[in-house]
Amino acid sequence: MNPKQSNWGMFERLRPSQIDAIKGVAPIAYVPFGAIEWHSYHCPTGLDGIKAHGLLCELAASVGGLVLPALYVGTETIKPYKGFKHTIDYSAEIVERLALETLEQLADEGFRVIVLATGHCPQSQQDAIANAAKEFRVRFPDVGLWSGGDHEPTEDRFPANHAARGETNLQMHFAPETVDLTLLPADHPATLDDDGVWGEDPRLATSEQGREMARTFVEAMSPVVLRLLKGATR
Numbered sequence: 001m002n003p004k005q006s007n008w009g010m011f012e013r014l015r016p017s018q019i020d021a022i023k024g025v026a027p028i029a030y031v032p033f034g035a036i037e038w039h040s041y042h043c044p045t046g047l048d049g050i051k052a053h054g055l056l057c058e059l060a061a062s063v064g065g066l067v068l069p070a071l072y073v074g075t076e077t078i079k080p081y082k083g084f085k086h087t088i089d090y091s092a093e094i095v096e097r098l099a100l101e102t103l104e105q106l107a108d109e110g111f112r113v114i115v116l117a118t119g120h121c122p123q124s125q126q127d128a129i130a131n132a133a134k135e136f137r138v139r140f141p142d143v144g145l146w147s148g149g150d151h152e153p154t155e156d157r158f159p160a161n162h163a164a165r166g167e168t169n170l171q172m173h174f175a176p177e178t179v180d181l182t183l184l185p186a187d188h189p190a191t192l193d194d195d196g197v198w199g200e201d202p203r204l205a206t207s208e209q210g211r212e213m214a215r216t217f218v219e220a221m222s223p224v225v226l227r228l229l230k231g232a233t234r
Helices: 016-025 047-063 078-082 092-108 123-139 165-174 207-232
Strands: 008-010 028-034 065-067 113-118 144-149
Touching (some): 047 165, 047 207, 144 207
Parallel strands (some): 028 113
């Protein structure tokens, strides 16, 4: 089964008949997780969810399916770690419970494949989602599931970072109006302790690089999703 590129949409923007039409051809659900979290001076607090949602939309446009709105529920944020405000931090238990219940609800809705990608990727977040995925697979062995950090499919080329060049690339690709590189400190290179930036200098970011990162993600994940779909619909 190879769904047409037009057979995708954003779940919350569609009427029931439209959802059913897409699901009838491509019974794939995409779940982006994010966090409301400080991403330095130059990027919005919702960066994690924006990029995860954007990446999954481009993936869905390639292979079909329905993308849910981003769930802004993150644990182990930069607030308890480095003290930055403009951040909402949840417990790992809440993340795990929300992930599991979301997966269960999507299985109940009749989806045969689910892709859950978190744009917020500290270890506690990844562990919580992995725990939910493990339990879900036991309860719903016939539903194909991929879950993990949105950086994982491309980390050999684009390493994980926080508000640095990589994440800023993607933000400039998906929502360029939300980025202002002139707000970065002029008197020193941006650092994790002072500015909440971990990784390459975000001043080097461009929307073109973000587009390339998104393309690489789609190329890596498309065959994964199609294999899961083939296995789930036998």
